Amino acid sequence: xxxAEEQHxxxxxxxxxxxxxxxxxxxxxASKMCPDHKHRKNKDAYSSNYHQTSGSYRALCTCxxxxxxxxxxxxxxxxxxxxxxxxxxxxxxAAIYSLNATSPPSQISTTMQFTIxxxxxxxxxxIRYDRLQAFVAYRNQAITQQVMLPPLVHGRRSSVAVSPVLxxxxxxxxxxxxxxxxxxxxxxxxRLRVVVVGRLRWKVTGxxxxxxxxxxxxxxxxxxxLKKGFVGQVPLLGTPACKVDI
Numbered sequence: 001x002x003x004a005e006e007q008h009x010x011x012x013x014x015x016x017x018x019x020x021x022x023x024x025x026x027x028x029x030a031s032k033m034c035p036d037h038k039h040r041k042n043k044d045a046y047s048s049n050y051h052q053t054s055g056s057y058r059a060l061c062t063c064x065x066x067x068x069x070x071x072x073x074x075x076x077x078x079x080x081x082x083x084x085x086x087x088x089x090x091x092x093x094a095a096i097y098s099l100n101a102t103s104p105p106s107q108i109s110t111t112m113q114f115t116i117x118x119x120x121x122x123x124x125x126x127i128r129y130d131r132l133q134a135f136v137a138y139r140n141q142a143i144t145q146q147v148m149l150p151p152l153v154h155g156r157r158s159s160v161a162v163s164p165v166l167x168x169x170x171x172x173x174x175x176x177x178x179x180x181x182x183x184x185x186x187x188x189x190x191r192l193r194v195v196v197v198g199r200l201r202w203k204v205t206g207x208x209x210x211x212x213x214x215x216x217x218x219x220x221x222x223x224x225x226l227k228k229g230f231v232g233q234v235p236l237l238g239t240p241a242c243k244v245d246i
Contacts, residue, residue: 084202084211087127087154088119089242091194091220092161095233099185099226102170106178108143109170112136114194115163116220120154125202127154130213132198134164138191141177145169149198156205185228189237194220200246217245 093115100109116134120127132149135142144167152160184190196218202211220242225235 084125084127085121086244086246087200087216088121089196089218089220089244090117090119090239091115091222091236091242092117092239093163093233094192094222094224094236096224096226097231098167099181101178101181103175103178106173106175107170108173108177108181109167110136110143111165111167112144112192113163113165114222115161116194116196117159117161118152118154119159120157122202123156124205126156126205128152128201128203129154129216130199130201132196134166134194134196136166137193137195138173139177139180140193141173143167143171143173143177145171146197149196185226188225188227190224190226192222192224194222194242196220214246218242 091114095113097111097113098109101107102109114134114136129149129152132152133146134149135146136144147164147166149162149164152162154160181190196216198216199213200216201213203209221240223237225237
């Protein structure tokens with residue numbers, strides 16, 4: 001009985017401690033994130049990529065702009081230094097060996113010779129002429145056939161003279177030309193136009209740069225003293241500069 005009483009008075013066992021409470025998590029899994037958070041994250045990523053791409057484009061455009069400006073400045077400098085000027089032409093002498101008019105039909109047969117001096121005014125550019133042809137006109141009508149001139153090469157600041165013989169073949173003309181020639185021959189002064197047509201190109205000395213071909217049209221209006229029946233060198237009444245169109 002004593003043992004039974006001792007067992008009866010034993011202290012009761014203490015209850016087990018409660019399990020520790022888990023702290024609430026601040027971050028949710030990616031699969032449970034709210035739509036606003038997802039949208040904000042995608043927007044930030046897109047904005048970062050956009051700024052990177054925009055910056056690359058700006059850098060590329062800046063480089064291209066600088067390159068184009070450098071090329072333009074170089075081309076402008078070269079053009080200012082080596083820009084070609086038109087050649088200059090003058091008629092230095094004239095000779096008339098024959099001048100015959102027949103009617104009808106209205107035709108003129110003449111043989112003339114003109115000394116044409118061409119000058120290259122460029123200091124750094126040479127000139128080459130190709131397919132040059134010359135003829136004589138009177139009152140805007142040709143009275144000689146076109147004659148081919150030899151190719152010419154002009155060095156820097158140089159002059160070249162050619163003396164082609166023009167005519168020799170009868171050329172049909174109008175009655176206005178016939179009557180005008182008769183009157184001028186009687187008066188002793190004749191206005192003629194020497195025309196040179198062809199092509200030219202420029203070459204920059206030292207850089208081996210050649211331009212393309214350009215058409216050239218030269219007209220030289222001259223007054224010559226002419227006496228009926230006179231053959232040979234005739235005086236030039238003034239030496240005006242020729243007009244050159246390229």
